[in-house]
Amino acid sequence: MGTDLRVLRRDDWDEWYDNLLRAFGGIPEPAEERETFRELTEIDRSIGVWDDGRCVGTAGAFSFRLTVPGGASVPAAGVTMVSVAATHRRRGVLTSMMRRQLDDVRSWGEPLAVLTASEPVIYGRFGYGVGTYQLNADIDTARVRLSVPPGTEDVRLRYAAPAEVLDACEAVYARLVSRRPGMIARIPGWERLWLLDPESTRDGASPLQCVVAERDGEVVGFVRYRVKADWDATGPKGTVVVSDLEALDPAGHGALWRFLFDLDLTSRIDIRRRPVDEAWQYLVSDIRRCSPLVRDALHVRLVDVGAALEARTYQTPVDVVLEVEDAFCPWNAGRWRLSGDAKGASCTRTTDPADLALSVRELGAAYLGGVSLASLAGAGLVRELRQGALAEASVGFGSVVAPWLPHGF
């Protein structure tokens, strides 16, 4: 028997998933988490590589709908659970899975594939560009002060068991999805992930706690967090480890952040995976003592350039011919005329002279409006062939709010 790349079968899931866990260090997952991922795995959209009957490669693809600039919710394959057995690494197993997967995504009619990478170096060769960034912060709340906007006093906070208020929290999330490019509409069942709280993954912190923010009886935000207690000879210096926080308006946001800042016996907030333009940064007295750190988040691949560029809108009018290079998905290569504005867009094949030349990777980076084409041109990755085309496209592709991926997958 030789090497076989095929769609996953339900009976093979355990061996397939064990290959994945082993590639990530071989640390077993708590039973509840493993069962949740078993249920969330879309078997017929997952592939594996078997060598002599043993699984040596895995890759899955969730059926996401991703918010793009303009607010449309666009089908996107959420590439996930990628692994190759260390015994078989660097022999092209990943490349063969990426080949099959992108062909599949195309045949499913999904214009985009997206992923979060274990290491950013892996996926550029397959045409993915970094389309969103995330902000991590480690805030010294003993030194940094927070001011809050008017209306914060009208927001009431109350503790609740995370499971008890899950529906209300999900309703807040659902209202935010169309507001930011990069957000993913919730697939039923995924909400269970936010409640998983096995002791083994807490790293010494408390169980998950939840506080909801209400105004006039309506939930306008929530925060889920843990507290990691710490005491030394000088007294308490605990850390608030934030799991997620969402708010519908500035007052709800301010109230929740003030709560985090004011928690007794703590002197730090550890918060990750936040929007790079999130409001709290403009409310703190000393941003340096918040140790902000920006990191790549969502990697974006245009699987169907025409359909993807038509699915979003452009904040100012654009009419440009793009010369696209795409060695891995050659059906995208060549010239496309993109004409669009804030109401809609068309993107069709053309033989007209090109205005901008770039690879599909740069298009992926710029697609959600978080990376400007002008910045990429500054790096020599986008070439302007008609004077003025770069500024026109760069402004048009932009987004008023920074794109943001709220959770990993």
Ligand SMILES: CC(=O)SCCNC(=O)CCNC(=O)[C@H](O)C(C)(C)COP(=O)(O)OP(=O)(O)OC[C@H]1O[C@@H](n2cnc3c(N)ncnc32)[C@H](O)[C@@H]1OP(=O)(O)O
């Ligand atoms: C979306 C997600 O799920 S991200 C999770 C990815 N998985 C992991 O990080 C788990 C641990 N790592 C692995 O399982 C494997 O090393 C993988 C999946 C990253 C790579 O699989 P491989 O089968 O070794 O990759 P493959 O042989 O097809 O490599 C293709 C090219 O990418 C390069 N490459 C692959 N992985 C890496 C890496 N981690 N760092 C640097 N280069 C890499 C290879 O050197 C090769 O380059 P070349 O074409 O110039 O020779």
